[in-house]
Amino acid sequence: MNETEVVPCHTCGAEVASVRSAILQLLPGQKLVHLIIAPGLVSTQVVDLGDRQWTGPDDPAYIHYRKNIAQRRSFICEKCYGMLDTLDGLAEIERDGKVMLWSMSVSSRGDRAAIYDWKKWLTYQKKAASSMGIEVAE
Numbered sequence: 217m218n219e220t221e222v223v224p225c226h227t228c229g230a231e232v233a234s235v236r237s238a239i240l241q242l243l244p245g246q247k248l249v250h251l252i253i254a255p256g257l258v259s260t261q262v263v264d265l266g267d268r269q270w271t272g273p274d275d276p277a278y279i280h281y282r283k284n285i286a287q288r289r290s291f292i293c294e295k296c297y298g299m300l301d302t303l304d305g306l307a308e309i310e311r312d313g314k315v316m317l318w319s320m321s322v323s324s325r326g327d328r329a330a331i332y333d334w335k336k337w338l339t340y341q342k343k344a345a346s347s348m349g350i351e352v353a354e
């Protein structure tokens with residue numbers, strides 16, 4: 217494998233030979249809490265960190281937040297995909313020392329996310345870039 221022929225994982229930043237194309241959503245300002253309801257029975261819940269203080273729907277921070285939590289196609293490594301491919305599709309993934317909570321759409325779960333190698337990924341990136349009017353150098 218050529219060193220340059222790697223794809224960066226969107227969620228953890230690892231550079232890998234192939235990725236999964238999954239529909240992801242970032243859940244900023246939230247984290248997972250695992251509650252033991254009975255012996256051997258754990259309930260996982262998403263809770264607010266409570267660090268958001270918006271003045272209203274026009275608040276730039278709120279607009280930024282709304283933009284950030286949009287579901288979008290992301291390319292992630294097998295390790296991250298494995299973490300997200302669960303019943304609730306939730307996982308906390310560390311990147312550059314920061315832990316972020318991600319949610320994967322139902323359509324991407326159950327080992328259904330397509331595998332992209334470097335070549336296929338590059339073709340997709342070029343197509344996406346040209347649809348935005350960006351020229352990609354060879």
Ligand SMILES: [Zn+2]
Pocket residue numbers: 225226227228229230292293294295296297
């Ligand atoms: Zn990853």
